[in-house]
Amino acid sequence: MSKLNTSRLPLIGALALAAALAACGKHEDDRTAGQKLDGAIADAKQAGNDAKADANRAMDKAETRVKDAAAATSDAVSDATIVTKINASLMADDRLKATKIDVRAEDGRVTLTGTAPDSGSQARATTLAAAVNGVRSVDNKLVVARNG
Numbered sequence: 422m423s424k425l426n427t428s429r430l431p432l433i434g435a436l437a438l439a440a441a442l443a444a445c446g447k448h449e450d451d452r453t454a455g456q457k458l459d460g461a462i463a464d465a466k467q468a469g470n471d472a473k474a475d476a477n478r479a480m481d482k483a484e485t486r487v488k489d490a491a492a493a494t495s496d497a498v499s500d501a502t503i504v505t506k507i508n509a510s511l512m513a514d515d516r517l518k519a520t521k522i523d524v525r526a527e528d529g530r531v532t533l534t535g536t537a538p539d540s541g542s543q544a545r546a547t548t549l550a551a552a553v554n555g556v557r558s559v560d561n562k563l564v565v566a567r568n569g
Contacts, residue, residue, distance in 0.1 A: 529557035
């Protein structure tokens, strides 16, 4: 027993279709059996080409979706990395390490909220945040703590 070659399936289908058309006497067709067979083969080839084109379009669409998902994941990882690095910088600063500063990042845009002990520390927080690789902008919403 030999395996059936799947690349010949459209041809076999076309031959079966041609045989069915030839056997059907209800429709008058001036074409010869050979012409009918040629037409059926051409139709089968076209159907195969259409299926191949559809598969290529589906693959292109899937590839685009995968790339978009990868980019979104990369952005999320980058934002998390940015927040971690800014928090480490703030903790290493003598004036800012005792303060509660909330750091958020979205697409490289950083927002700082909370309190700073003085205006110099407030400005320093912006400088430290802006120095982190990947930061596009810093929105400093820190409030200077009032003493007394």
